[in-house]
Structures are given as C-alpha cells and as structure tokens.
Amino acid sequence: MGQSNEHGQGGQAHGSVKEYTHGLIYSVILTLIPFAMVMMDIGSPQMTIGVIMICAVAQILVQLIFFLHMNTSSEQMWNTTSAVFTVVIVAIILVGSLWIMQHLNHNMLMGH
Amino acid sequence: MEASATAHHDTHDDHDHHDYAGDTIFGFWIYILSDCLLFGTLFATYAVFSNSFAGLIEPKDLFSLPFVLGETALLLASSFTFGIAMLKAKDHNMQGMFKWLGITFALGLSFLVMELYEFWHFSNEGATFDSSAYWSSFYALVATHGLHVFAGLVWMLVLFVHFKRDGFTEDNKTRLACLSLFWHFLDIIWICVFSVVYLMGVM
Numbered sequence A: 001m002g003q004s005n006e007h008g009q010g011g012q013a014h015g016s017v018k019e020y021t022h023g024l025i026y027s028v029i030l031t032l033i034p035f036a037m038v039m040m041d042i043g044s045p046q047m048t049i050g051v052i053m054i055c056a057v058a059q060i061l062v063q064l065i066f067f068l069h070m071n072t073s074s075e076q077m078w079n080t081t082s083a084v085f086t087v088v089i090v091a092i093i094l095v096g097s098l099w100i101m102q103h104l105n106h107n108m109l110m111g112h
Numbered sequence B: 001m002e003a004s005a006t007a008h009h010d011t012h013d014d015h016d017h018h019d020y021a022g023d024t025i026f027g028f029w030i031y032i033l034s035d036c037l038l039f040g041t042l043f044a045t046y047a048v049f050s051n052s053f054a055g056l057i058e059p060k061d062l063f064s065l066p067f068v069l070g071e072t073a074l075l076l077a078s079s080f081t082f083g084i085a086m087l088k089a090k091d092h093n094m095q096g097m098f099k100w101l102g103i104t105f106a107l108g109l110s111f112l113v114m115e116l117y118e119f120w121h122f123s124n125e126g127a128t129f130d131s132s133a134y135w136s137s138f139y140a141l142v143a144t145h146g147l148h149v150f151a152g153l154v155w156m157l158v159l160f161v162h163f164k165r166d167g168f169t170e171d172n173k174t175r176l177a178c179l180s181l182f183w184h185f186l187d188i189i190w191i192c193v194f195s196v197v198y199l200m201g202v203m
Helices: A002-006 A017-039 A045-067 A074-110 B002-007 B009-048 B065-090 B094-124 B133-166 B170-202
Strands: none
Touching (some): A017 A045, A017 B170, A045 B170, B009 B170, B065 B094, B133 B170
16 A cells, blocks of 8 residues: 555645655746846847747646656656647637737728 | 455555556546646637737736736745645645645745736736727636636635545545646646736736
C-alpha cells in the first residue's frame, strides 16, 4: 500500500518540497518578466505581445510539471492524452471564433 | 475480477479500493478539462469583443497593473502552500496539513476580496457589465474565474470538516487530491487571464 501511494492515485503523483520551491521560483520569474515589460514600456508592441505569450505558455508548463506532476509515464498516459485533446479543441474554438468574427466584420464593412 | 477479489479477500481489498480512487481522480481530471473548454469559449468571446467599447470607457483607463501583480502573487503563493499541504497529508500530519491549508485558504480569500474590490471600483467608474460588449465579456470571464475560486474555498471548508470527523481515510485523501487538481487548475486559468486580459488590455 505504501509503495503504491508513492506513485500516487490515478496518476496524481506527489512532489517534494524542492520540486514545489523550484516551481514557485520559475513561476515568479515568468510572471515578473511580462509585467516588467509592460509596466516599464520596454520594446515594441509586437515584441511585448510575443514575450507575454511565451511566458504564459512556459508558466503553464511549469505549473503542469512542478505542481501537477504531469509527465509521459505510462500511468499518466490518459491524463496527458486527454489534456492534449482538450488543448486542440480549445485552439479550434479560439482560432475559429476569431477567424469567423474577423471575416464577418470585414464583410459588414464591404457592404457600406 | 470479482471472483479473485472474494477468493483473496484480504490481499485484493486494498487494490480494488485503490483503483476506485484512481478512477475518481481521473474522472475529476476529465471534469477539469471540460471546465477548460468553458474558459476557452469565454476567452474566445473576450477576444472577439476586445475592441468593442461602444465609445465608452476603455480598459487601459481603469486597469492597475501593480494591483493585478498583487492578485497574481496571492494565487501563485497559494498554489505553493497547497503543494506543501499535500506533502503534509502524505505523511498523515493532520496539524501540518491544516496549517498549510489554512494559509492557502487565507491567500485565496484575500485574492477574492481584491477581485471584488476591483469590480466595485470599476463599476463606480462607470464600467458595469452592461456598459459595452467589452465589459460584458470582461466580467463574464474574470467573474467566472472568481466564482471558481469561491467554490474552491467552500470546498476547502467542507474538507476541513471531513478530515476533523474521519481523519485520513481513502475517501478523504481522494477528495484532497481532487481539490489539489482544482486549485492548481485555477492558477493556470489566472495565468491566461492576467496575460490576455490585463497585460494586453493596457497596451
């Protein structure tokens, strides 16, 4: 029983103080970079948006790996597979909505 | 499976129960992913309306980044303290777990109070949920996240009672693991909120 608990339940593994501390430090750094860029007005808008996006994605990965202990081990396979599926669906919703609505606005302007 | 469970009752009992907890946590994981879809649609709505101010108040007139940084710090710290609480729970250290869960609760509550203050402040400045499409989508998105945090806090209180009453049973450990998933998930959503809504909103 103790042995199986080490690997957690349903792919929910336990971390260590060290792992959580590392996760916190990385999160703080990845939060401060985009905030500093916007607050101090560094770089062009395109560059700032790029940095915000990269930091956000990196921080989500940090959260998944250090706090949720997600990995590609066999016991985590279904968790990871379903998460990847969800990311694809969310991407379709986001890109699809923006694409359709932009074209809708465009066509409305053409009508004038 | 059932036959073997009855034949070797004492050896397989633990195992069966363990599988049940695993299924519950995986089921909860699926719920969280469906919640992810809900937030995905709200983000899509927000993005579509991101310039629809109806000639009224724009977000960059109202947003205060130091304030948002404060909110972010509270949530990030609460994710860390929940992790420590999980480690205490793993060692069956009830007092340690309550202490760290208590800190997590205080951080989550402070976040919620800051968010409510922010809504009150925006509304006073004239940016209510019915002033323009932009503010409708803003309140829908940010308040949905706030509601989730509120649900997490209520759940934490319920769990506190459960642990006080029954101690470290398998059921309670499963519940705690689910709440842990939920809490870290809220942190992930907040990363998207501060990046897309606040940081890009003031640019």
